[in-house]
Structures are given as C-alpha cells and as structure tokens.
Amino acid sequence: xxxxxxxxxILEKNDEIAGENRALFARHGVFVINMVSSPGAGKTxxxxxxxxxxxGELKVAVIEGDVQTDLDAQRVARYGxxxxxxxxxxxxxxxxxxxxxxxxxxxxxxIRILIIENVGNLVCPSNYDLGEACKIVVASTTEGDDKPLxxxxxxxxxxxxxxxxxxxxxYLDCNVQTLKQNALSIxxxxxxxxxxxxxxxxxxxxxxxxxAKADSLPS
Amino acid sequence: xxxxxxxxxILEKNDEIAGENRALFARHGVFVINMVSSPGAGKTxxxxxxxxxxxGELKVAVIEGDVQTDLDAQRVARYGxxxxxxxxxxxxxxxxxxxxxxxxxxxxxxIRILIIENVGNLVCPSNYDLGEACKIVVASTTEGDDKPLxxxxxxxxxxxxxxxxxxxxxYLDCNVQTLKQNALSIxxxxxxxxxxxxxxxxxxxxxxxxxAKADSLPS
Numbered sequence: 001x002x003x004x005x006x007x008x009x010i011l012e013k014n015d016e017i018a019g020e021n022r023a024l025f026a027r028h029g030v031f032v033i034n035m036v037s038s039p040g041a042g043k044t045x046x047x048x049x050x051x052x053x054x055x056g057e058l059k060v061a062v063i064e065g066d067v068q069t070d071l072d073a074q075r076v077a078r079y080g081x082x083x084x085x086x087x088x089x090x091x092x093x094x095x096x097x098x099x100x101x102x103x104x105x106x107x108x109x110x111i112r113i114l115i116i117e118n119v120g121n122l123v124c125p126s127n128y129d130l131g132e133a134c135k136i137v138v139a140s141t142t143e144g145d146d147k148p149l150x151x152x153x154x155x156x157x158x159x160x161x162x163x164x165x166x167x168x169x170x171y172l173d174c175n176v177q178t179l180k181q182n183a184l185s186i187x188x189x190x191x192x193x194x195x196x197x198x199x200x201x202x203x204x205x206x207x208x209x210x211x212a213k214a215d216s217l218p219s
Numbered sequence: 220x221x222x223x224x225x226x227x228x229i230l231e232k233n234d235e236i237a238g239e240n241r242a243l244f245a246r247h248g249v250f251v252i253n254m255v256s257s258p259g260a261g262k263t264x265x266x267x268x269x270x271x272x273x274x275g276e277l278k279v280a281v282i283e284g285d286v287q288t289d290l291d292a293q294r295v296a297r298y299g300x301x302x303x304x305x306x307x308x309x310x311x312x313x314x315x316x317x318x319x320x321x322x323x324x325x326x327x328x329x330i331r332i333l334i335i336e337n338v339g340n341l342v343c344p345s346n347y348d349l350g351e352a353c354k355i356v357v358a359s360t361t362e363g364d365d366k367p368l369x370x371x372x373x374x375x376x377x378x379x380x381x382x383x384x385x386x387x388x389x390y391l392d393c394n395v396q397t398l399k400q401n402a403l404s405i406x407x408x409x410x411x412x413x414x415x416x417x418x419x420x421x422x423x424x425x426x427x428x429x430x431a432k433a434d435s436l437p438s
Contacts, residue, residue, distance in 0.1 A: 143259025
C-alpha cells in the first residue's frame with residue numbers, strides 16, 4: 001500500500017512540474033512533442049530526417065533521453081541545432097523535472113519547436129507528462145501489428161502514430177492495415193504518418209504537420 | 220529518499236521469493252530461462268519455433284508476461300504445452316511473486332524446461348530476478364547495432380544473446396559484427412545465437428543449447 005501512495009505522490013509531483021513546463025512553453029509560443037517508442041523503432045532517425053527538412057524554415061531544439069549514452073545527442077548535434085542529453089543512469093523514462101533542468105540550457109525565445117526524445121520503452125514513459133503538447137508514438141513495422149493491443153496505455157495517450165520502416169513491409173509478416181485498426185481500437189483519435197528514413201517516404205508530410213502546429217501558436 | 224528505500228525493499232523481497240523459486244526449480248530438475256527483449260523483437264516467435272523443434276524430445280512449459288493481453292499464451296498453447304499467462308495490467312516487468320503464483324498451475328514434476336517470456340521492455344525487467352537459471356536477451360537486427368550500449372543493464376545481466384531477424388540484414392543498416400562487439404564490450408561472457416523465425420536459421424543450434432542445459436541437470 002505504501003508503494004502505491006509513494007507512486008501516486010511521484011506522479012502528482014511530476015504532473016505539477018509538467019504543468020509549469022507547459023506554461024513556460026506557452027509563454028514562448030514553442031510547440032513541444034514527446035517522442036516515445038520501443039528501443040530501435042527509429043525515433044532518432046526520424047528526428048535526423050526532420051531536422052534536415054526543417055533546416056532554415058523553423059528553429060528547432062532537441063532534448064534526448066537515454067539510459068546510458070549520449071550517442072543520440074551527438075547524432076542530432078550534427079544538424080546544428082541545440083541538443084541537450086539527459087542520461088537517466090538506468091531510469092526507464094523521462095520525468096518533468098529532468099526536462100525542466102535541461103531547459104536551463106535552451107533559449108526558448110529563439111526556437112519554435114522542441115522535440116523531446118524519450119527513453120526507448122513502450123510502457124513506463126506513458127504515465128509521465130513532461131509538459132508536451134502531445135505524445136508521438138513511433139511503431140516500427142518490424143515489431144508486428146499487435147503492439148497497440150499489447151501496450152495500450154502508450155497508444156491511448158498519443159495523438160500521433162508514426163508507422164516507421166515502411167520500406168521493410170515486403171519482407172515482413174506485418175499488415176499495416178491491421179496495425180492501424182488495432183491502434184484505432186485503442187485510440188480512435190490517432191493521426192497516422194507512414195515513414196521510411198531510408199527512402200524518405202512520409203517525412204515531408206510529417207514535417208508539414210509539425211510546421212502547421214508550430215505556426216498555429218501565437219509567437 | 221523514501222522512494223529509494225521502498226524500491227530497495229521491493230527488490231530485496233523480490234530476490235527472496237526468486238531464491239525460493241530457484242530452490243523449487245532445482246528440486247524438480249527444471250531448467251528455467253527468462254526471455255527479455257524490446258517489444259516485437261521476436262520472443263514469442265522464437266518460442267514457437269523452439270516448441271515445434273523440441274516436441275516429443277523434452278517436456279516444456281511456458282509462462283507468458285504481458286501488459287494487457289493473453290495473445291501470446293494463445294499462440295503458445297497451440298503447440299500443446301502448458302501455458303500460463305500473467306497479465307500485469309500496466310506493469311512494466313514480471314516479478315518473482317507473479318511467477319510463484321503462476322507455478323500453481325504448472326506441474327514441475329512433469330517438465331524439464333520452463334520458459335518465462337517477460338514483458339517487452341529492455342529496461343525494467345533487468346533488475347528483477349524471477350528465479351531463472353539465466354536471462355536470454357533477444358535483440359532484433361532491425362533495432363540497430365547500438366542497443367547494448369544504450370541499455371547496458373539488460374545485456375550485462377544476460378547469459379545468452381539471440382540476434383533475431385537475421386534474414387532482414389540485407390535490407391538494414393545494422394552491422395551484426397558491430398552489434399556483437401558492442402554487446403561483448405558490456406558483457407564479455409555472452410553466448411550468441413543468430414536466428415530467423417522466417418527461414419528457421421539458427422533455431423536448431425539454439426534448441427541444442429537448451430537441451431544440453433536441461434540434460435546437465437540432475438532429474
């Protein structure tokens with residue numbers, strides 16, 4: 001019982017800080033997304049393709065969450081955007097206070113979009129609000145079409161589902177239509193993008209969505 | 220601070236029950252593995268191919284862990300083996316007491332191998348001993364070759380690493396040699412198997428290893 005109480009207190013405290021983060025983002029007119037997925041679904045690759053595409057159009061900053069390394073921040077920094085790495089040292093998800101601390105290194109007045117890449121984990125990050133405008137769940141076609149049913153909380157809490165590695169479908173037993181239907185049975189409001197970071201398919205559409213969201217905010 | 224204390228108590232209690240489970244498995248001469256991986260790496264598919272192969276040779280039972288569904292136990296039950304599903308209802312890993320409860324439905328006297336398939340999560344299950352002889356980490360080639368560096372705890376705590384979906388390598392940027400080297404830099408004692416559930420590659424070698432381990436136990 002004490003565990004549940006502690007857990008609830010952690011979540012309440014997290015939600016409070018997430019609310020403060022959200023208010024801060026609103027004051028600066030920054031559109032913030034929280035990218036979540038299994039390990040290796042392609043969050044960082046989508047981010048790289050998106051940064052290439054958005055270059056010169058819209059100022060972006062990135063916060064990278066990782067259990068142990070700063071490999072992802074290194075990859076992202078090559079694109080000339082501010083990139084802050086949070087290393088959780090074994091922690092399985094980002095929390096709002098970690099994002100708040102990382103924000104000390106980002107000048108929100110100079111950016112329009114902040115992309116937070118969470119730890120690769122389809123379970124734990126779903127419960128932790130970071131102050132984002134929305135969660136973007138990336139599902140790789142290689143993971144099969146049943147994942148929304150098996151990890152429903154993440155798909156329920158996301159606004160957008162990016163179905164990545166679409167170029168590999170001919171070599172897999174994954175039915176993209178079934179994957180979409182399974183996701184919609186959990187969350188009928190989901191918006192879908194089908195992408196491949198190898199061929200570039202779908203990246204333009206995804207970036208258009210991102211730009212439209214950022215443009216809709218008062219700056 | 221109070222959180223850390225509670226966490227330590229949970230782990231201590233878990234380890235105590237895991238020890239009891241391990242003693243029970245030893246009394247019955249049952250070889251027990253704890254299969255861990257990202258969601259969609261292919262744990263259940265490897266299990267299915269292994270059950271096909273071991274049929275008539277060795278009695279196997281399966282405990283399936285899942286956040287929400289019993290889809291995996293349904294898949295496994297088709298092979299005519301005892302299969303118990305643990306649904307964690309949002310929980311991100313199996314714990315020793317859940318396995319102990321599931322054991323009430325399995326007659327250990329009649330089996331030689333127990334395969335526990337954990338929740339798809341490359342972070343949290345690494346800290347929870349279930350009483351297994353060893354952890355088997357499954358990494359899919361589609362996840363890229365950097366995962367051992369990014370999720371070191373799981374690869375450090377595993378005895379065997381199955382590199383699955385090896386048939387997809389021609390279509391990926393994953394270098395299997397780099398993947399192995401990264402894993403060995405974290406855990407030099409790892410034993411590797413390269414498998415494909417589509418072509419059947421590597422399944423025979425993996426099953427031979429499993430049988431040899433079970434045969435080495437006093438029954």
